[in-house]
Amino acid sequence: MIIYSVTVSIDKGVHEDWLVWMKESHIPDVMKTGYFTENLITKVLTTSEDEVGITYNIQYHCPSMTDLEEYQRDHAPALQKEHTERYKDKFVAFRSLLEKV
Numbered sequence: 358m359i360i361y362s363v364t365v366s367i368d369k370g371v372h373e374d375w376l377v378w379m380k381e382s383h384i385p386d387v388m389k390t391g392y393f394t395e396n397l398i399t400k401v402l403t404t405s406e407d408e409v410g411i412t413y414n415i416q417y418h419c420p421s422m423t424d425l426e427e428y429q430r431d432h433a434p435a436l437q438k439e440h441t442e443r444y445k446d447k448f449v450a451f452r453s454l455l456e457k458v
Contacts, residue, residue, distance in 0.1 A: 358457035359419040361393070361428075364401070366410035368447040375444060376413070384415065386436060392428040393417040410448070416455075425454070 367375045384396055401412035419425045440448075 359422055359425050360455040360457060361417040361419055361425055362453040362455055363415045363417075363450060364412065364453070365415070365448050365450045366408065366412045367444065368410050371444060371447050372411045375448070378443070379413075379415070383436065383440060387417060387432075390428055390432045392424045392432070393419050418457075 365375075379398065384398065387393065388396060395418045397416045399414050399416075401414055419428070
């Protein structure tokens with residue numbers, strides 16, 4: 358099992374809109390691609406005092422690395438572009454790949 362983990366620090370001024378959009382639009386769109394079996398969105402509680410945003414982590418569970426590579430090639434660019442255009446200059450994100458052991 359591969360876990361595609363996306364951590365996003367979103368500007369406090371738009372984080373409520375972002376969270377609703379993620380839950381109602383973006384995450385469902387990612388799941389509709391058929392590459393993931395489940396997802397989880399969490400709020401990061403351990404942040405530095407000088408952090409200007411609110412940080413969340415989204416995990417998507419994928420059966421195999423091949424499936425994830427297909428998702429990244431065929432679907433991720435458009436979905437990431439939509440996110441970037443909607444929240445331009447209001448977020449910082451990084452992605453990690455994890456393997457369930």
